[in-house]
Each structure stands twice: as C-alpha cells, then as structure tokens.
Amino acid sequence: MKRLFSLLLAIILISSSLMSIIPALATTIQTGDYIKGTNFSAVYYVDADANGNGSNGEWCNPTDRHIGQNPTTNTDNNLIDALLWVKQPGDSDGTCNSGPSAGTWWADYAFSLVE
Numbered sequence: 001m002k003r004l005f006s007l008l009l010a011i012i013l014i015s016s017s018l019m020s021i022i023p024a025l026a027t028t029i030q031t032g033d034y035i036k037g038t039n040f041s042a043v044y045y046v047d048a049d050a051n052g053n054g055s056n057g058e059w060c061n062p063t064d065r066h067i068g069q070n071p072t073t074n075t076d077n078n079l080i081d082a083l084l085w086v087k088q089p090g091d092s093d094g095t096c097n098s099g100p101s102a103g104t105w106w107a108d109y110a111f112s113l114v115e
Helices: 002-017 025-036 107-114
Strands: 045-047 082-084
Touching: none
Parallel strands: 045 082
Antiparallel strands: none
16 A cells, blocks of 8 residues: 555656656656665656657657557566556647647547557
C-alpha cells in the first residue's frame, strides 16, 4: 500500500511539473539515473498512453503517435518504476493541434493512435 501511495503521489507531482519538459523516454532515463544517484528518493514512470511511435518533441496531442505499451511495473529497467497511461488514450491534452479542451474525449485522435 505504501508503494502504491508513493506511485500515485509521484504521478501527481511529476505530471504537473515535469511532463511538459521531458519529451522522450531517453531523457527520462537520464534524469532518473542522475537523481537516483543522489540521496533523493522518488518514483519514476513514463506516461506511455501515446508514445508508441517514440517522441516527436510535442507534449500536447502529439501528431503521428501510436498507443504505447500497456501499463506495467515490469519495465526491465531499474531506473523506471512503471509505464503508465496517465490519461485514457484519446482524451485531449488541450486545444493544441486542433484538439478540444483538455480531458475531452476526442474520437478522431483516439482512432489515429491505433491506425
């Protein structure tokens, strides 16, 4: 239960402050490696709901992406604690790239993630 609480807290903190500046898994791994080498204790995750085609540098309704790996804590990487879908694939990140307001279901975008 403590691990689950830590994971949920990390999701809130990291999503709200870092996700817009960490566009790729490689950067996340490098950041995790640096921080885990210190006395700072944290949980590291990758938001995989739309990263199945890698990063194109966009964080808000990124174009030409695909659904990423299913959520799991079996990451095969000791620097990443979990792959998560922070939001349901197809929910808009905001009005960027012609999307509806944040959190709104966007069927066209959802279909583009599975094409």
